[in-house]
Amino acid sequence: MNNEEIDVLVIGAGAAGAALSWSLTEKGAKVVCLEQGGWIDPSTFPSLEPDYETQLTRGGNFSLSPNFRKRSEDYPVTTDGENPPFVMMFNAVGGSTIHWQGIFPRFHPSDFKVKTLDGVADDWPISYWDLEPYYDLNDKMIGVSGVAGDPANPPRSPRQTPPLPLGKMGNTLVKGFEKLGWHWWVTDHGIISKAYKNRSPCMLHGKCMFGCPMGAKATTDRTYWPLAIEKGAEIRTWSRVKEVTVDKNGKAKGAIYFDKDGNTQEAKAKVVVVCCNGIGTPRLLLNSKSSLFPDGLGNTNGLVGKNFMVHPGLSIKGIFDDVMDGHLGPMGSPLFSHEFYETDKSRGFDRGYMLYGERTFGPLSQTGSIPWGDKHHEAFSEIFPHQVGLTVLADDLPEVTNTVELDKEVVDSNGIAAAKVTYSLSENSKSMLAHASQKATEVLEAAGAKKVIVPAPGNMAHLMGTARMGINEQNSVVDKNNKVHSVSNLFVVDGSSFTTGAGVNPTSTIMALALRAADKIWGKRSEWK
Amino acid sequence: MNNKWSRRRFTKAVISAQVLVASGVLTLPLACVETKKTEGDSSINYSQQETLKNAMDEIIPANEKMPSASEIEGVNYILKILAELPDLSPLFISIINKIEAQSLELLNSSFSNLTKGKRIHILTNIEQTEPELFKVLKDFTYESYYTSEKVYELIKYEPHPTGTLGPKMKPFDEKLLDRVKNIPPMYTKI
Ligand SMILES: Cc1cc2nc3c(=O)[nH]c(=O)nc-3n(C[C@H](O)[C@H](O)[C@H](O)COP(=O)(O)OP(=O)(O)OC[C@H]3O[C@@H](n4cnc5c(N)ncnc54)[C@H](O)[C@@H]3O)c2cc1C
Ligand code: SF4
Numbered sequence: 001m002n003n004e005e006i007d008v009l010v011i012g013a014g015a016a017g018a019a020l021s022w023s024l025t026e027k028g029a030k031v032v033c034l035e036q037g038g039w040i041d042p043s044t045f046p047s048l049e050p051d052y053e054t055q056l057t058r059g060g061n062f063s064l065s066p067n068f069r070k071r072s073e074d075y076p077v078t079t080d081g082e083n084p085p086f087v088m089m090f091n092a093v094g095g096s097t098i099h100w101q102g103i104f105p106r107f108h109p110s111d112f113k114v115k116t117l118d119g120v121a122d123d124w125p126i127s128y129w130d131l132e133p134y135y136d137l138n139d140k141m142i143g144v145s146g147v148a149g150d151p152a153n154p155p156r157s158p159r160q161t162p163p164l165p166l167g168k169m170g171n172t173l174v175k176g177f178e179k180l181g182w183h184w185w186v187t188d189h190g191i192i193s194k195a196y197k198n199r200s201p202c203m204l205h206g207k208c209m210f211g212c213p214m215g216a217k218a219t220t221d222r223t224y225w226p227l228a229i230e231k232g233a234e235i236r237t238w239s240r241v242k243e244v245t246v247d248k249n250g251k252a253k254g255a256i257y258f259d260k261d262g263n264t265q266e267a268k269a270k271v272v273v274v275c276c277n278g279i280g281t282p283r284l285l286l287n288s289k290s291s292l293f294p295d296g297l298g299n300t301n302g303l304v305g306k307n308f309m310v311h312p313g314l315s316i317k318g319i320f321d322d323v324m325d326g327h328l329g330p331m332g333s334p335l336f337s338h339e340f341y342e343t344d345k346s347r348g349f350d351r352g353y354m355l356y357g358e359r360t361f362g363p364l365s366q367t368g369s370i371p372w373g374d375k376h377h378e379a380f381s382e383i384f385p386h387q388v389g390l391t392v393l394a395d396d397l398p399e400v401t402n403t404v405e406l407d408k409e410v411v412d413s414n415g416i417a418a419a420k421v422t423y424s425l426s427e428n429s430k431s432m433l434a435h436a437s438q439k440a441t442e443v444l445e446a447a448g449a450k451k452v453i454v455p456a457p458g459n460m461a462h463l464m465g466t467a468r469m470g471i472n473e474q475n476s477v478v479d480k481n482n483k484v485h486s487v488s489n490l491f492v493v494d495g496s497s498f499t500t501g502a503g504v505n506p507t508s509t510i511m512a513l514a515l516r517a518a519d520k521i522w523g524k525r526s527e528w529k
Numbered sequence: 530m531n532n533k534w535s536r537r538r539f540t541k542a543v544i545s546a547q548v549l550v551a552s553g554v555l556t557l558p559l560a561c562v563e564t565k566k567t568e569g570d571s572s573i574n575y576s577q578q579e580t581l582k583n584a585m586d587e588i589i590p591a592n593e594k595m596p597s598a599s600e601i602e603g604v605n606y607i608l609k610i611l612a613e614l615p616d617l618s619p620l621f622i623s624i625i626n627k628i629e630a631q632s633l634e635l636l637n638s639s640f641s642n643l644t645k646g647k648r649i650h651i652l653t654n655i656e657q658t659e660p661e662l663f664k665v666l667k668d669f670t671y672e673s674y675y676t677s678e679k680v681y682e683l684i685k686y687e688p689h690p691t692g693t694l695g696p697k698m699k700p701f702d703e704k705l706l707d708r709v710k711n712i713p714p715m716y717t718k719i
Contacts, residue, residue, distance in 0.1 A: 045691065047690065047691040048690050048691050048692045049690055050676065050678075050681070050688035050690050051672075051676040052690070053675075053676070054672060054676065057668060057671075057672060058668065058672070108716050108717065109716060109717060109718065109719050110716065110717040110719055112719075113719050116719070117717060117719065127719070128719075147701075147703060147706070149706070149710055150709075151709065151710070151712040151713065151714050151715050151716075152714075152715045152716055153716055154716060162700070162701065163701040163703075164701065165698035165699055165700055165701055166701055166705075167698050171705075174705055178708065181708075183709060183712060183715060184709060185706070185709060186701055186706070202695075203691075203694060203695030204689075204695040204696055204698050205689040205690065205691045205693070205695045205696075206689065207689075207690070207691055211691065212691065213691050213692070214691065327686075328689070328696045328698065329696075329698055338715065338716075341715075341716075342715070342716065342717050362675075362686065362688060363675045363680075363681075363684060363686050364671065364672060364675035364676060367671045367675060370671075372587075372588040372589065372652075372667055372670075373587065373588070373590070373649060374590060376588075376589055376590070377589075377592050377594070377595045380684075381684075384684060384686075385684075385685075385686070
């Protein structure tokens with residue numbers, strides 16, 4: 001497509017960029033997507049090799065963190081704060097879905113109204129019901145495995161494919177939850193258990209984080225992009241955007257980007273949509289300085305990069321006498337519990353958390369705490385294959401002090417300032433994690449664990465909040481349709497636009513928001529110039 | 530990554546991988562290729578390899594069921610890594626030199642001539658004084674061991690790489706949800 005003909009310029013080809021580009025192309029818009037990475041060759045996936053775990057233990061070019069991978073298309077992310085996060089993302093066509101586990105819950109209706117209900121943070125300017133049709137559409141597009149009827153969530157349409165197997169470890173957790181009489185449900189996954197839309201069903205290997213060559217896991221290079229491209233969308237790979245440009249009236253003009261040879265190019269469009277994730281998006285907006293926007297685009301109120309959320313978590317493990325084979329089955333989660341999801345002030349914190357069964361990697365990554373020397377084999381045989389993972393994912397409320405900024409010294413391979421993330425756990429999150437670790441221990445003990453290991457808190461790969469949605473221009477960056485307040489044709493569509501983080505994995509909500517934003521952008525096409 | 534990897538090649542590869550894997554024809558080779566290195570073409574010499582072998586065997590010793598690190602070709606594994614990542618050689622040489630220097634300094638003997646108890650003493654000492662250096666040796670010893678097909682057999686681990694058919698698992702039994710299905714709605718209606 002010629003640079004002058006573009007209707008919508010999308011930046012970032014991950015979960016959000018793919019869903020949005022497909023929807024707009026399907027409606028008839030001329031869409032070009034600039035993506036800093038390339039297409040990933042499935043034959044290079046580490047999951048094809050038994051020694052894939054070395055990607056975790058010593059890094060490699062599929063390492064979860066861009067700071068370890070150091071591919072030329074990655075950008076460094078430096079960290080600071082009391083609890084500097086372990087930053088995980090992938091930069092390619094498909095974005096971080098190349099790595100993701102496919103755990104696919106939806107937000108609860110209460111997650112959109114936390115100020116009204118609990119007096120904390122802010123309400124979203126939209127409700128669950130505004131997003132519901134888009135959750136459904138997205139499920140149909142990618143194919144979800146699971147079963148409807150969960151009492152902890154509003155009713156939802158039948159899942160496209162049946163649930164994935166629980167396995168020994170999942171069934172063991174069921175025993176624990178049943179003994180305690182607590183809520184649990186089989187997890188919705190963006191992993192198909194039966195063939196769906198020309199994709200093969202899951203073959204239960206595990207290792208999904210290191211690439212699913214089968215295409216059973218819904219990575220957007222296998223779901224939305226082929227459809228969007230067929231309809232005329234264009235992805236320009238190896239195109240790293242340096243800045244979004246504006247005209248003299250403050251409208252977005254397009255973007256300046258580095259092509260694969262390191263030359264700068266300019267693409268112009270009627271509408272620009274930034275889909276670079278909760279770190280890449282504020283980084284790009286802050287790097288887009290002009291005389292009209294000297295502090296970066298969308299940053300007139302200084303909120304771009306503020307309120308970074310990343311979901312604090314605990315990977316709790318129960319050790320059992322029986323063989324649990326926790327490494328068998330897709331690397332998502334066999335089941336989850338929302339027993340402690342909605343606020344109960346008597347617990348001493350606001351909002352709540354999800355507990356979910358999490359499968360283990362193979363033997364190598366289970367040796368981290370195994371001593372060397374004479375006790376080695378005994379200690380190893382106690383935990384392998386006897387571990388059951390029960391992970392805590394805590395609601396992360398926005399804190400203005402948790403931020404994404406530009407690093408003053410470090411740059412990427414094109415010389416563009418890197419991102420710097422500062423994060424500290426709030427008192428609310430600390431209390432929530434303490435409660436959750438007790439409750440997870442109770443489940444594992446009720447399931448028969450002889451020992452429970454509670455590690456220090458960590459974080460998820462969920463990047464949110466840094467260009468938040470709101471009604472009030474003073475305390476938000478985008479409006480309820482994901483449009484940047486101060487720029488009439490610039491949109492931010494990804495986890496950055498989350499007003500609050502909820503206590504579940506974010507991607508089904510990111511994709512539903514992208515499909516909704518596409519409708520809103522298309523609805524205003526008469527104003528495109 | 531190859532910059533020339535294009536969408537057309539991507540689609541072709543995806544289709545053929547899906548077909549081959551689904552039909553069970555494509556079974557990718559297990560474990561990394563063992564390119565046996567001889568001492569001659571290695572960056573660490575024979576006596577250094579001997580020190581490495583003895584140290585690795587204290588980190589993962591044999592017991593009645595399991596072999597030691599060197600019995601599953603742990604030293605060869607490290608030599609192979611050093612051939613692939615030559616930048617690591619100085620690190621390994623410095624670990625080995627440290628082990629030998631401490632053996633001489635504290636016990637007036639080469640590491641290989643020490644008794645088991647004394648070797649452990651030296652390694653414990655290095656672990657305390659040079660924890661990062663020691664961790665490199667420990668981590669690579671663990672890696673060599675727990676990526677070995679022989680060890681997989683002994684610990685009954687079937688790796689199921691994604692190029693293979695995957696394990697058999699019982700389908701989900703919806704009856705398990707009978708109790709939970711009857712819980713009244715738990716979410717806040719708003
Ligand atoms: C290991 C792992 C496991 C996960 N598991 C789950 C899970 O089970 N469930 C769940 O809900 N979520 C999970 N996630 C998170 C999920 O992958 C993300 O929420 C989702 O991919 C975010 O979508 P996005 O489009 O906002 O960003 P991404 O998918 O990260 O895509 C952003 C894209 O923008 C591109 N980009 C950035 N800056 C520029 C620039 N300047 N110029 C050009 N291109 C640019 C990047 O290269 C990238 O391709 C996981 C993530 C990881 C890493
Ligand atoms: S277990 Fe399923 S989702 Fe995971 S890599 Fe294998 S086929 Fe893909």
